[in-house]
Amino acid sequence: MKDINIIKIGGSVLDRPEAFLEVAEKIVYRFKKPICLITSAMSGKTNELIKTFHQAVPDGDFWNYERFIGMGEIQAAILLEATFKGMNRKACAVLPWMREWPLFISLKKRPDGRGDDRRDFSILKKSIQQVDKYLRPLIKKNDVVIIPGFIVKNGKGRILTLGRGGSDISALLVGELLGVEEITLIKDVEGVMSADPRVHKRARSISQIDADQLGVIASSGAKVVNPISLKHRDSIKRMKVLSVGSDDSKAGTEISFGKEISIIPSRTVFSVLTFIGQRIPETPGILSEISKILAKKGVSIHSITISDNLIAIYVEDAVADESYQILAPLLEKIENLKVLNMKKKIGKVVVRSLKFINEPGIIRRITTPIAKQSINIWEILTVHTDVMVFVEYGDLKRATRIIRGVFEGGRV
Structure with missing residues (x-):
């Protein structure tokens, strides 16, 4: 199923309730089905959830913390399903408690309880089985399948998160499991920019870069893609960064991947x-x-x-x-x-x-x-x-x- 459009929606794009319909209309206009969306939480939602949890339960346990801070992505996935259905599209949000849930990992070391810490993990074979048994058939039956990013489960079925920027990791993992050659990132900028447009007004979009350049750009602080997510790419050949506001299918930045090392x-x-x-x-x-x-x-x-x-x-x-x-x-x-x-x-x-x-x-x-x-x-x-x-x-x-x-x- 290399023809699946894997699209990751950034949280900065979902900055208000009305944005869900705007994003959905853009996706339907730009992309042919089948479509698999990986969504972030609405802008600022994860920070709000982390703050709420720590204020309510200063010494809260790890597992409830993990369950709670991923609620923003779940909300976004449900809203996107409802939005696409309102547009007369066949849509399905795959949520963590559903049998079709695809992402299972083994956490090598338990983090210290902050939602932005790095997660060292390996993907479980169960993920491959779930994708083949459930996710592929779902994608065939629907116009759009939505998966909340950031969230995974362990081998015992307990909810975990992938750390700050984990939705980018989710998109890479889903893309690899489905065997696609390209994934698309929907952002609030025109692509990978030559400079920070908030600081340098004449910053321009770069049409093409290679993965090594992207890695340096991302790890040096530019909020293009979570740099840690790039570690999980194996067979994906291209990544496209597009602005949610652009109608030009040739706009944005195309990133090409070469040798792993x-x-x-x-x-x-x-x-x-x-x-x-x-x-x-x-x-x-x-x-x-x-x-x-x-x-x-x-x-x-x-x-x-x-x-x-x-x-x-x-x-x-x-x-x-x-x-x-x-x-x-x-x-x-x-x-x-x-x-x-x-x-x-x-x-x-x-x-x-x-x-x-x-x-x-x-x-x-x-x-x-x-x-x-x-x-x-x-x-x-x-x-x-x-x-x-x-x-x-x-x-x-x-x-x-x-x-x-x-x-x-x-x-x-």
């Missing part, structure tokens, strides 16, 4: 120039001075690290000596810089995966086997989806083979 050794040999000093983060203009000097000579900075007492600048090995010479005068110009060192012939391997986002233990999985082979890691940097490992260039091939062995078959 990429291991990329650099062919470039690097040198690292390290300024050692004091109070470096409190020294205004220090990065500007360094970059201006290097830019005048056409030298690119490939990576940079700052701590309280050092700045490490990675440049190509071929221009290292010249770079050292033109940067050395900064020792006299900037009082907080004391020493400039140079280390040559450094190699870099980048390990990239959406599954690295907010994932504990990835660094250890990389560094431990490398250390066991007596390879010294010069530096390791992490930025959202990327882990960059710097080693002696002579050790780069060995280090790359070891890392490939750790993530063999693309399994993270």
Whole structure:
């Protein structure tokens, strides 16, 4: 059933009761049936439920808390079913107490009781069975099937939630279980934007990006999609972000997914120039001075690290000596810089995966086997989806083979 339209409706779109009819009309106009909707709660509803529970029951138990804070999604699903039926469409909301409920997980560790915490879980085989036995037939019989996001059940049938932004996770899980190639996110913006439109008025929608770029955008704070949800994508090939207010089917942003994990050794040999000093983060203009000097000579900075007492600048090995010479005068110009060192012939391997986002233990999985082979890691940097490992260039091939062995078959 790859022709199913999996559509996730964001809570910011459902900002008032009248929005339900507006959203339903847009969906019927834009998409052919069959349609499977995953809905968030109305805007602000989950925060209201969390606050209400804690005020009413300061020491409330975990299971009642989980049942209560997902009520917003249930309300939204019921309202959407009623709305579509009012439009003479065959619609069905699949609610957690119904036999057709599709999402069952095993929670690896019980959270501390906040609705916004991260949930570490595995999907149960029962989900596959439920989808095949109940959800697929329901979708065939109806124009629209609505599933409340955020909510799941465990193997014993008790209600759990997926943490803040869990409706995005629900959409990915349902899409994977149904075997679709694309899911659509309905938002209150035109797509993935070049900047925050509330701050930069000339922000524009980006028509196409790849999943790696989306992972960085999402994990750096942009409210496009819950970055943790991207960890649960396996076979879905595309994701579309559309504005609820747009009538143009070609508008929005299309996100394409590639490899689950990429291991990329650099062919470039690097040198690292390290300024050692004091109070470096409190020294205004220090990065500007360094970059201006290097830019005048056409030298690119490939990576940079700052701590309280050092700045490490990675440049190509071929221009290292010249770079050292033109940067050395900064020792006299900037009082907080004391020493400039140079280390040559450094190699870099980048390990990239959406599954690295907010994932504990990835660094250890990389560094431990490398250390066991007596390879010294010069530096390791992490930025959202990327882990960059710097080693002696002579050790780069060995280090790359070891890392490939750790993530063999693309399994993270």
